[in-house]
Amino acid sequence: MMSWTEKAIEQLGLIPHPEGGYFKETDRATTTIAAPPSYSQSPQTRNLTTTIFYLLDSRSHKGHFHTNKSPTTHFHHRGRGIYVLIPKDGSGEVIEYEVGQESGRLQWIVTGDYWKASYLPEGEEGCLISEVVAPGFEFDDHEFMSRQELVKLVGEEKAKKYEWLLRKEAQKE
Numbered sequence: 001m002m003s004w005t006e007k008a009i010e011q012l013g014l015i016p017h018p019e020g021g022y023f024k025e026t027d028r029a030t031t032t033i034a035a036p037p038s039y040s041q042s043p044q045t046r047n048l049t050t051t052i053f054y055l056l057d058s059r060s061h062k063g064h065f066h067t068n069k070s071p072t073t074h075f076h077h078r079g080r081g082i083y084v085l086i087p088k089d090g091s092g093e094v095i096e097y098e099v100g101q102e103s104g105r106l107q108w109i110v111t112g113d114y115w116k117a118s119y120l121p122e123g124e125e126g127c128l129i130s131e132v133v134a135p136g137f138e139f140d141d142h143e144f145m146s147r148q149e150l151v152k153l154v155g156e157e158k159a160k161k162y163e164w165l166l167r168k169e170a171q172k173e
Helices: 004-012 147-165
Strands: 022-028 032-034 045-047 050-057 062-068 072-079 081-087 095-099 107-110 114-119 126-133 142-144
Touching: 004 050, 004 072, 004 126, 050 062, 062 147, 081 107, 081 147, 114 147
Parallel strands: none
Antiparallel strands: 022 050, 032 045, 050 126, 062 114, 062 142, 072 107, 072 126, 081 095, 081 114
């Protein structure tokens, strides 16, 4: 019998995401705006919004540290997940919170002022959410965190606690 996460991957047509987990873009607004000056200028316009389904499951249980220029609004559908945010302001702060029905956090926004990672808590089968990005997502406005950046922002001791959320290539830096 298929698990609910396997069914979701099949029914929603999810594919592996470069950040970890699975996703499918479900909408890319046809209305466009000029790329803000701080964004990559390739392309020179952005769709007003983009929307995806995003799933973590037992086979791909973490989303690696990354940042997007655009704010991302997240909407919880099923399961539980832990989000880890690190402000880019150099405060050394690390913010962790659970999302899902039990925690009551069903919607949250992460701006481009943070590095973000996510993972499944012990024993959780999966976490399914939707994300709306405005201005719309472009990989040119996305960046994975390096170990050097992690250490710079939180110090060596905290970095050791969170380096498992870096992409494998970044863990060796």
